[in-house]
Amino acid sequence: MVDAIRPCLDGGRTAIKRVIGDRVRVEVDLLVDGHDRLAGCLRYRQASAVEWSETPLLWAAQLPPTPQLEARGDRDFWYADFLVDALGIWEYGVCGWVDVWQTWAWGLARKLADGQDVGLELRTGAELAAAAAARAVGSEAAALRRLAEALRDPGARAAGQKLALAPETEALMRAYPDRSAETASSLILRAIVEPVRARFSSWYEMFPRSSADGESGDDPSDRPRHATLREAESRLGYIAELGFDVVYLPPIHPIGRTFRKGPDNSPTASPGDPGSPWAIGGGEGGHKAVHPELGTLEDFRHFLATARAAGLEVALDVALQAAPDHPYVKEHPEWFVHRADGSIQYAENPPKKYQDIYPFDFGGPAWESLWEELRSIFRFWIGQGVTIFRVDNPHTKPLPFWRWCLESLKAEHPEAIFLAEAFTRPKLMQALAKAGFSQSYTYFTWRTTKWELTTYLRSIVDSDLKEYFRPNFWPNTPDILPEQLQVGTRATFIARAVLAATLSPSWGVYGPAFELQEKTARPGSEEYAHNEKYELRRWNTARPDSLAPVLRRLNEIRRDNPALQTLTGTVFHETDNPALICFSRVEDNNELLVVVNLDPHNRHSGWITLDLPALHLAAQASFQVHDLLADVRYLWSGGRAFVALDPAIMPAHVFRVRRYLRTEHAFEYYL
Numbered sequence: 001m002v003d004a005i006r007p008c009l010d011g012g013r014t015a016i017k018r019v020i021g022d023r024v025r026v027e028v029d030l031l032v033d034g035h036d037r038l039a040g041c042l043r044y045r046q047a048s049a050v051e052w053s054e055t056p057l058l059w060a061a062q063l064p065p066t067p068q069l070e071a072r073g074d075r076d077f078w079y080a081d082f083l084v085d086a087l088g089i090w091e092y093g094v095c096g097w098v099d100v101w102q103t104w105a106w107g108l109a110r111k112l113a114d115g116q117d118v119g120l121e122l123r124t125g126a127e128l129a130a131a132a133a134a135r136a137v138g139s140e141a142a143a144l145r146r147l148a149e150a151l152r153d154p155g156a157r158a159a160g161q162k163l164a165l166a167p168e169t170e171a172l173m174r175a176y177p178d179r180s181a182e183t184a185s186s187l188i189l190r191a192i193v194e195p196v197r198a199r200f201s202s203w204y205e206m207f208p209r210s211s212a213d214g215e216s217g218d219d220p221s222d223r224p225r226h227a228t229l230r231e232a233e234s235r236l237g238y239i240a241e242l243g244f245d246v247v248y249l250p251p252i253h254p255i256g257r258t259f260r261k262g263p264d265n266s267p268t269a270s271p272g273d274p275g276s277p278w279a280i281g282g283g284e285g286g287h288k289a290v291h292p293e294l295g296t297l298e299d300f301r302h303f304l305a306t307a308r309a310a311g312l313e314v315a316l317d318v319a320l321q322a323a324p325d326h327p328y329v330k331e332h333p334e335w336f337v338h339r340a341d342g343s344i345q346y347a348e349n350p351p352k353k354y355q356d357i358y359p360f361d362f363g364g365p366a367w368e369s370l371w372e373e374l375r376s377i378f379r380f381w382i383g384q385g386v387t388i389f390r391v392d393n394p395h396t397k398p399l400p401f402w403r404w405c406l407e408s409l410k411a412e413h414p415e416a417i418f419l420a421e422a423f424t425r426p427k428l429m430q431a432l433a434k435a436g437f438s439q440s441y442t443y444f445t446w447r448t449t450k451w452e453l454t455t456y457l458r459s460i461v462d463s464d465l466k467e468y469f470r471p472n473f474w475p476n477t478p479d480i481l482p483e484q485l486q487v488g489t490r491a492t493f494i495a496r497a498v499l500a501a502t503l504s505p506s507w508g509v510y511g512p513a514f515e516l517q518e519k520t521a522r523p524g525s526e527e528y529a530h531n532e533k534y535e536l537r538r539w540n541t542a543r544p545d546s547l548a549p550v551l552r553r554l555n556e557i558r559r560d561n562p563a564l565q566t567l568t569g570t571v572f573h574e575t576d577n578p579a580l581i582c583f584s585r586v587e588d589n590n591e592l593l594v595v596v597n598l599d600p601h602n603r604h605s606g607w608i609t610l611d612l613p614a615l616h617l618a619a620q621a622s623f624q625v626h627d628l629l630a631d632v633r634y635l636w637s638g639g640r641a642f643v644a645l646d647p648a649i650m651p652a653h654v655f656r657v658r659r660y661l662r663t664e665h666a667f668e669y670y671l
Helices: 067-072 100-113 118-135 139-152 154-164 168-176 228-241 297-309 327-331 367-383 397-414 426-435 450-461 491-501 547-558
Strands: 002-006 016-019 025-031 036-046 053-056 079-082 088-098 189-192 201-205 244-251 313-318 346-348 352-354 388-392 416-422 439-441 471-473 505-512 571-573 580-587 592-599 604-609 623-625 632-637 640-645 650-664 669-670
Touching: 002 088, 025 036, 025 088, 036 079, 053 079, 053 397, 079 088, 079 346, 088 244, 088 397, 088 505, 100 118, 100 154, 118 168, 139 154, 139 168, 244 388, 297 313, 313 367, 367 397, 397 426, 397 439, 416 426, 426 571, 450 571, 450 580, 450 669, 471 491, 471 580, 491 505, 491 547, 491 592, 491 650, 580 604, 580 640, 592 640, 640 650
Parallel strands: 016 189, 201 244, 201 505, 244 313, 313 388, 388 416, 416 439, 439 471, 471 505
Antiparallel strands: 002 025, 025 079, 036 053, 036 088, 088 189, 346 352, 571 580, 571 604, 580 592, 592 650, 604 640, 623 632, 623 650, 650 669
């Protein structure tokens, strides 16, 4: 029988996630009573296809031992993989059957070893070979008929026995098995295949309206001018040069004037205050319009084209909420929640009040027309050329809406990627990922200790989460200036960037606040002072203390090392100093080892106990580690290594492990 299949999420109700070009490995437990030998195949297809493709299952118990197999403690499983070379939904399942030929050959070999007469067994083998010949074609059918004849010939019994147990005979019989009594898995499992950027991407958030007047100063008291999208294009070359591949824009729509927020989230705005981009909608239009001060739809399409020419994709923020001035409020008041006095309810997160925003009533009497309209917002911007969306606060909208909306959008546009900005309970974050979001913000922003970071990563890579939940690590956002950055040093910003860029295949920063180490907060909060959400800023990215070279180097390292482009293969290595965290990531022959000093104020040193098998290294091996940040090389030997990190110089190592080899000509080199 076909027992447990892996990966299988929620009994098959939830699809796993992969990116185009991946090989999907499937494992299964095949069970049978008695001594019969088993065989099986993995079946797979695109969901739109009629015919299944098949590939044979391999039994792990018959494979040579490897450290990975031995570490599992269980080799009684079958596996195969298949290539997903197209976007969209794929399906897979397995079939298993008794391999009658292998069962017969196993018994024959044991009886021969015991000196028993096998005349009748050879006649049985002849019948099996003849039946396989009837299933085969061409020269292979002829070869199987000759095998049947040889097994029937009593005068050539020794030759028949030898031929029956030959490897080439086993391969031939395996190619034409008797599957008349096969068992197929009752579940048809699914895999959602997305673009590579759904798993591996580097994001840079910018406010295009803060791109005017060049970048000659950064004094908030010197009020800058509102920039257009055409002017904001001047920033794209800088962002691309830093190695980012996604430029994320806050909402670019008209901003409401009723209850418009002033600087530092003041409830009163002065004339000229630009307001929050998340208060969407005014007399100029709503979610399908461009703020007139930014330009036109044509200007936005030009911005997209300029970004792509620089190697960047544009991610657009979609916030499903409306300012009081939004056309929806007048045209469709039934889409909003009304209070007891008949007025529309503004958004709240007590004690916070957001009078400049009205939430939609997703479960109200007009929910069907509302849902259709909200989905049409995504369709509109996809029509303009946007394929990546950052969705604001999706956890405050119903999961059934997201399942319906995202499934239908991905059926039409499998290239689309959706990032969930959901700082909420872990299980709700995970439910949003199951509902169709490609990536999610996480609580990495507040995870600062060795235990917190280690525990969080292990909760993903050592569980089924890795099959569908893709984290995107951000050290800061316009909403969040975490405490460790407020009280930290330059080394704090570098350490957080290294951790985000190496622990997660996708990461991002809100810039230029990050590379310029902006750390002044409103008193008693995690909100930036002079927050760009509420006012225009001027940024001097040419400052000599900018972290731009560090960000550029990190993105170069990520691009050049496949190990940093996936979560799999993450292993934490013990250190005898709690201020030092050490982890490795391995992908094929690419081994990266990262060490970070979590204390930005003091030099720390200590010993690392290396998990050598995880690094594909033999016990007592000699090897080189190449620090890709500082371009310095060290020779190590065995499973213990000493490191020292001074945050005043650099708080982290990102080592490429290079194995020490000796060729047959005695030339020594590092791989």
